Amino acid sequence: MTKKRVKKLLLLAFVMLIIYVFLSWFLIRTTTSCETHIKKFFKEPKNSMDVALIGSSEMYADYCAPLAYDKYGYTGYNLCYEGAPGQLYPAMIETYLSRQDPQLFVIEINGYLYSDKDCRSDANYRRLIDNIPMSPLKVELIEKYVDDEDKLSFYMPLIKHHENWKSAHYQIYRAARLVASDLYGTSKLKAFGTRTTTNSKEAKIKKRKPAKMSGVGKEALEDTLDLLKEKGIKNVIFLRAPHKNPLSEETAQEISDKVSAAGYEFLDCSDISETEIGIDPETDYYNREHLNVFGCEKFTDYLGGYITEHYDIKTDHDEKVDDEWKESADYTKELFVKLKERTLQEEDDFYYEGDFEFYEKI
C-alpha cells in the first residue's frame, strides 16, 4: 500500500469515528433528569463536595443541596436518578469517589426496596453508565456490574440506542438541551427535580403495603456496606426519606441492624416526618413517595441540621466554589418562590434540572 493510500484510509477511519461519536451522542437517550444529574456531576470541580448524597428519585425530590448550603454552609451534590437500584449504589459511590473526597456519605435506601425485576432492569444500569464519560471509571463499572453479553453495548452505546432514530424530533430537542446545559457549566440546582402538586386527593384514597427489601436489595445493601468498609469510609448515614408508605418494622430493623453492625447510622425519617420534620401529608407530597417543594424545604432543613449537628463537617472551600454555590443558592431560593406558587395552584407539571436550564419555564 502506498503512503497516499494509507493516508486516505486513515482519513476515512477518522471521518467514520467522528460520525460514530456524533451519532452516539445524538442518539443516546436515558431520561432528562438522570442525564443531567450524572453528566453535571462530572462538571463539578474536583474535591469540592463536603457531603456526598446518593440515592434514587427521593434524593432529588426531597432534598435540595443549594438550600442546605445556604443555611448550613456545606456543599453536597445529589448523585441520584429515578429508579436507581440498590445494587448500583456501590457503583455510584465509586463514581463519587472518582472525583470527590467527601467527609460524609448520605445514602437514601429506597433503591434496596425495588422488586428484583426492577433492580435488574437494563434501563437502570444504562441511566448511570451511559451518562458517565468514557474513562477508566466507566470501564471499571462496565466490567464490574454489567453482564458479559451486554458489555459491548455499554462500550458502544449505539448498539442499544440506535433505535432512537424513530423519535428523531425528541433527539433534536434533547441535543439542543444538552448543548445549552453544557454552556451553563456546572449545575445550578445540584440535581433537583419536582412536581407542582400537593397530591392531596391521592393521599386519602390509596394505602399501600409497607415497603420491604427485595432479595437483590438485601444483597445490594451488603455489597454497599462491604464497599464502604473497603474504601475506609467512616461517616455514612443510611437514610429513609419521608414516604407516605412507611417501612415495615422488620425491614427497618433489618436495615438498622446491618448498618449498625458495619458501624454506620440508619436514619428513618418516615416515622418522624410529621413530628420532628413537620411534614404535612395533605400538602407536602407530590405523590406517595416524593415531597413537593414545601416538603423538600422542610426536609432539607431537617437533614442539613441533622448532618451539621451530628457530624463535624468542615466547610472550607475555594472562593470560586463558594461563589458558585452562593449563586446557586440565590437562584434556588427565587425558584422555590415560583414553584410554591405553582404548587398551590395545583399546576401539576414536572420540573427537572435540565428543563430549568433549557426551558424558560420559570
Next chain:
Amino acid sequence: MTYTSVSFLFFTLGCLLLYYCTPKKKRWGVLLAASLGFYGIVCYKNLWFMAFLVMTAATTYGGARLLGNYITKTDKTLKENKKTWEKAQKDAFKAKTTRKKKLICASVLVINFGVLCFLKYYNMLALTFGGPALKLFLPLGISFYTFQSMGYMIDIYRKKFEPEKNPLKFLLFVSFFPQIVQGPISFYSNLAGQLYEGHDFDFDNIKQGALLIAWGFFKKMVIADTLVGGINLVANDHASFSGTYVLTAAVFYALQLYADFSGGVDISRGVSQMFGITLAENFKRPYISRSISEYWRRWHITLGAWLKEYLFYPIAMSKTFMNFSKWLKKHFGMKIAKVLPVSIASLITFIIIGIWHGANWKYAAFGIWNGGIIMLSTLLEERFGKWKTALKIKDTSKLFIAFQTVRTFLIVLVGYYFDIAPDFSSAMEMMAKSVYDFHITEYFSIGFYKTLLISVRELAMVLAATGILARVSYLQETSQLTVRERVCKKGYVFESAVFVALVFMTVVFGHYGPGTNPADFYYMQF
C-alpha cells in the same frame, strides 16, 4: 458468531492480515485454519457438528482418490490394449469398469446424502408413517457442503478433472468459511484453484469486498430483520388475522427472504473478494423475472445450476426418458416427444428443490407448484404464442413486460405461502383468506402496522431502503460492470461516501441490539 456480528468482522480482519502476511504458497493454510476455526466457534456448543463436516470431506476425498486411481488404471489398460483387444472385449471391459466406477461414486453419494436425508427427513417420515420420532439436529451448513462435495465426486466420475491429492486442501474446499453457512454452492472447477492459489494483495479487491459486505449488512439488518417479527407473528397464528394481514405478511416475506438470503450471500462474496476469491453470483434481480423459469434462473442460481448439472440433465438424458421420448414421438408426434419428458424432468427437479427446503410436505407442494407452472408453461408455450399474435401483443411492449413481471411475482408469492405457513392446509387457508378476507381499508389504520410489529416510521424506512435496493438492482441490470465497480471508478470521495452511508444507515436503521430478536439467516436452517 454470525455473519452480521461485529466479532465476524474482526475475525475476517484478523484472517486477512494473517493471509497477506503469510508466504503465497502457504496462504491456503491460513484459509483452512480460518475455516475450521470459524466452524468451531460458530458450533462451539455442538462441536460434534465438526465430525459431520470432516466425515463428508474424508469420504469424498477417499472415494474420489479411489475412483481417480481406478479411472487412471483402467484408462491405461484400455490404452495399452487398444490395438490388441477386439471391440467386444473392449466393450466388456468398459462395462465392467463403468459398473465399478458407478459403485464407488454411488457409495460416496449414498453415504453423504444418506446422512443428510436421515437427519433432515427421518422425523417427517416417522410422523407420516407412525415411526418413533428422534431428537435429531442438522449440523450447520450440511446441505451446502454436502451438495458441493457430491458435485465434486460426480465430476471426478465424469472425468472432468483429477482428484485433489492433498486431503487438507480438499477439506478447505468443503469448509471455506465465507460460504459454509448458506452457500453459494460452488463447483470445484470454479472455486478450488482460487482457494489454493495464494492471491496477491489487491486494494481494489479490499475496497469492493468491503462495499459488498456493507451492502449485505444493509439488506439483512435494515430490510430483512425489520420485517421478520410481523411475518412470524402472522404465520404462526394466521387464524387470528384477517386476509389483509396474511397477504401483507406474504409480501413482506418476499422482500425479507430476498434481502436476507441475498444479503448473506453478498457478505460471503464480499469477504471472499477481500481474499481475492470470486464466488459465484447467487441472485440476479429475481423479482423482475417475466416468467417462472426466468425467476429460477435468477433466484438461488448456484443451487439451480447444481441441480441442472447433476440432477436435471442426468434424468432428462437417461435411457428411461430417451425411450419415453421415442414412445411419445411414435404415438403423439414430435412436439410432445420434445416437450413432455423435459417438463417431467423439470417437475422432478423442482419437487426435489422443494423437499430440500424442508422436511415438510408443504415444501413438496412448493416444488410441485413451481415445477407444475413451468411444466404447464412449456407445454402451452405454442398456444400462448398464438394468442399473443392474435391479440397483437409485442414481447417488447412495456405494458406486457409489466404484466408478465407482476404475474410472475404473484406466482412466486403463492409459492411463498407454502414457505411461511406451518403446514400444507394452513398454506391453503392463508391463500384463500388473502382473497376473501382482504380489506384495503385496514391499510389506513396505524394499528394495522403496529400489529405487524412495525411502526409507521419503520415502514417508511423499509420502503426507502427497498427503493435504494430497487435502484441498485436497476443499475446492475442495465450495466456490464458491477455497481461496486462503478462506484469505485468514481474516485475516493464518492466510494468513501457510499461506504460510510451504507455503514451508518445500517448502524442507525438496522434491527439489532439488546431487546431485539435478530433473525438468523433464513437459509442457515437448510
